[in-house]
């Protein structure tokens with residue numbers, strides 16, 4: 001994590017090294033892309049050699065993997081999950097649908113552009129991306145972490161109002177607490 | 182005074198060693214599992230990285246006092262139990278607080294950590310945690326019976342309730358308890374399958390079913406602390422088994438550097454081989470349901486345990 | 498190709514009993530066009546007398562030019578392996594249709610979906626009004642007058658495309674020397 005002087009201390013390097021090599025992934029299988037996750041995790045592509053492994057709950061997870069289109073109904077759950085994760089937390093948008101809506105760009109029920117609602121560290125494009133692309137996305141995320149540039153959790157908290165107004169534009173009947181830790 | 186200093190030094194040494202060995206074993210198991218599944222697998226030190234990362238999380242959320250205390254409780258229980266386990270038989274570098282009757286004390290103390298976990302998980306209010314805790318306690322009821330029967334058999338056979346004495350007996354006669362009372366040994370071995378919670382007895386933290394069960398609301402430092410506690414506990418159980426059934430390790434008459442290192446080497450070999458039994462069993466088995474697990478433990482393992490007790494009563 | 502004996506027998510049985518039109522689509526597919534009031538009797542007749550005990554599907558088509566919704570009930574005979582389509586038209590302005598979840602329980606699910614997506618009312622239908630959508634305050638989205646492109650552009654944030662992005666159709670036609678057909682022109686970027 002970069003400090004205010006845009007530099008990192010030795011502690012940060014050690015912490016970042018550990019963070020980089022131990023990514024617990026909460027794979028939020030929203031769209032078709034979820035089918036690539038088993039392929040990425042199992043023997044052919046074996047993401048575990050990079051220290052990437054699945055986490056069962058948002059509390060334990062570091063990376064939120066949004067695999068595909070997000071309907072407005074799912075967005076609500078994604079926001080809850082994202083806010084329950086512990087910092088430092090990262091988001092990977094997976095597939096064209098998260099980038100700009102993909103083939104559902106004109107659907108009345110799926111969002112276009114995930115980063116308007118929660119901050120995204122890495123986008124992986126493709127419809128759907130192959131496991132090689134997924135792994136390269138993770139490697140990119142690792143580079144960002146090592147450089148101390150992946151502090152979107154803080155960014156989210158600081159710009160909470162901006163994100164909230166975007167979210168509330170879609171989720172009209174907002175029944176959640178304003179920040180669910 | 183020097184004595185006390187040495188003891189404290191020994192205690193710290195013991196804890197560090199238990200922690201390191203437990204974590205490394207976990208890493209080795211992950212690597213081996215990956216190789217069995219035809220994967221490359223994470224590095225052996227992956228568990229240390231995970232722990233470091235968990236401890237360097239920026240925010241950590243707790244759900245009240247017990248949620249705060251549960252990991253601490255586990256660590257306390259682990260270290261306390263560790264202090265009563267002879268690491269090396271009679272070695273001066275690894276002193277312990279053993280007394281006559283510590284086997285019974287250990288039986289009680291070993292569930293202490295699970296109790297803390299249960300209380301902490303209860304306070305988080307997550308339904309998955311509650312289900313996980315019930316499952317864990319049911320499973321414990323299952324495997325404790327053959328385990329206790331095996332220990333009772335040993336106690337009757339050698340007329341002692343001290344771990345140290347049991348190790349000493351094996352050292353003097355040269356016959357391992359695994360052969361002196363094979364039925365008790367088998368019962369304890371089958372009970373250990375449940376104790377280590379690998380498949381098919383991973384019903385407590387079933388990730389796909391229960392979202393990791395009791396720990397589902399714990400993240401960051403809490404999870405890290407629990408992981409370290411679990412690693413120490415794994416080492417404790419292995420060492421206890423080795424000392425009870427496999428003749429222990431170390432030479433009580435020689436505490437020199439070489440003898441100590443040789444003792445540690447023997448201990449590591451024995452514990453590792455023992456650890457591989459539940460792991461191997463896990464690789465080839467899917468998950469049981471709770472009642473299947475309990476039926477398993479109350480079947481053959483319990484029968485073997487009873488035979489072990491009878492053997493101890495009538496043939497010695 | 499079979500000679501469609503079973504199909505014609507079925508068609509005759511239904512059309513003569515209710516004095517309605519119908520036709521054999523192909524082997525194992527028969528359709529009949531019914532008035533909206535007789536649909537439930539046809540379905541009951543088919544279920545009780547002819548053995549069409551399973552309802553596969555139930556769907557709606559929006560004929561906006563004719564001002565009508567078309568409802569299609571797809572029912573199936575598991576022994577004869579015949580599928581019968583019962584089609585009916587209802588008014589688009591007052592979209593009310595008889596509730597048939599007393600005949601097949603799972604019709605309830607389809608009817609709730611139609612209520613949500615097309616705004617068709619089924620009197621006596623039990624179930625939450627929010628089914629797939631949450632907090633929907635526009636006109637039902639599957640109706641053809643609902644402009645989903647415009648709605649998406651207004652509600653969601655469209656990401657601007659790349660500056661150097663090219664129109665695929667134009668590029669391909671330029672490259673191969675063909676002309677873009679008229680019906681495709683409206684999809685072009687320019």
Ligand code: SF4
Pocket residue numbers: 031032033067068069094095096097098102103126127128129
């Ligand atoms: S990007 Fe393609 S594969 Fe991925 S969710 Fe969207 S449509 Fe499906």
